[in-house]
Amino acid sequence: MQPNQLTSGDVIADRRADYAKMLDESGEPDAAAELMEQALELVPGWAAGWYRLAAYREKAGNKIGAIEAYRQTLAASPDDIFGAGLKLALLGDIETPDQPPSSYVERLFDDYADRFETSLVEKLDYSVPAKLAALVATTGRDYALAVDLGCGTGLMGPEIRDHVARLEGFDLSQNMLAKAAEKHVYDHLAQADLSLPPEATGLFADGALHRADLVTAADVLMYLGNLESVFEAVAALTGPGADFALSVEDAGGGEGFHLAPSLRYAHSETYVRALCDRHGLEVVTVNKTPIRKDGANVISGILFLTHKPA
Known part of the structure; x- marks a missing residue:
């Protein structure tokens, strides 16, 4: 049995976990937590089980118990495919990480790929690609090569x-890339990890630097915290005269970024402007706008059109 499996490998433990889920869904997280504790006595190395226990305890208001269960999740799954470290940061147990674990983001979108567009576009009124493309259209330009970061x-x-004469797309999730390939829109698709230093991202596998005259990053930067390495990568991707269009979730005031309860990062306008200044990008347009729903809430975002002077 692998500790990261969503099922434990033990029939009795799985049955108790199923009952725990039913109790939680009926509004009894305390009882759900008790049943999960019993399941974990049978399979103490089950990472997904510890994560579920943590969620039940957190919902029941047992912060200390939730922290302990998230710690156990990390112990059972050091690569942190469940994002337990992000949960610990939100609960104040550890410092907020600059980046989420790549394993967590990759698993999240691999699992989400089949229902991504239905969930995001049809149910959550997701609008970033159209709005960002409208900003790009204001330049009146045609581009030789565009690179779509986090193409999903x-x-x-x-x-x-x-x-665009040639369009390249990069994403961390292979399942998302497979869905993008079905559209027959991209000339090249490949895996890339934007949380890594530019030379390790996978964006320059062919060694080609400064090849793009347009780079887009639609709704990907909220799955990164510190964006310094992203802007370094964009500087290496683009030549003089290139445009870079991007979106972030709006952090409101302040000068930096923060981790939201959604486990996504929000960035301030001041923070993005400072990055543009450091990396030689002129901010052409800033547009604050709703970008999607999250349950009953409307998520506010900031769209930027920037330009690399010739």
Whole structure:
């Protein structure tokens, strides 16, 4: 049995976990936590079980117990595919990490790929690709090569394809890339990890630097905290005269970024402007706008169109 498996490998433990889920869904997280504790006595190395126990305890208001269960999740799954470290940061147990674990983000979107567009576009009124493409259209330019960072299932590609001679897409999730390939919009698709230093991201596998005259990053930067390495990568990707269009979740005031309860990062306008200044990008347009729903809440974002002077 692998400790990261969503099922424990033990029939009795799995049955108790199923009952725990039913209790939680009926509004009894305390009882759900008790049943999960019993399941974990049978399979103490079950990372997914510890994560579920942590969630039940957190919902029941047992902060100390939740922290202990998230710690156990990390102990059972050091690569942190469940994002337990992010949960510990929100609970004040550890410092907020500059980046989420790549393993967590990759698993999140691998699991989400099949229902991504239905969930995001049809149910959550996701609008970033169209709005970001509209900003790019204000330049009146046609581009020789565009690079779509965090391309996901390829929602950005069709929005800009008519004004791009060659379009490359990069994403951490192979399942999302497979969905993007089905659209037959991108000339090249490949895996890349934007949390790494530029030379290790996978963006320069062919050694080609300064090859793009347009880079887009639609709704990917909220799955990164510190964006310094991203802007370094964009500087290496783009030549003089290039445009860079990006979106972030709006952190409101302040000068930095923070981790939200959604486990996504929000960035302030001041923070992004400072990065642009450091990396030689002129801010052309800033547009604050709703970008999607999150349950009953409307998530506010900031769209930027920037330019690298010739």
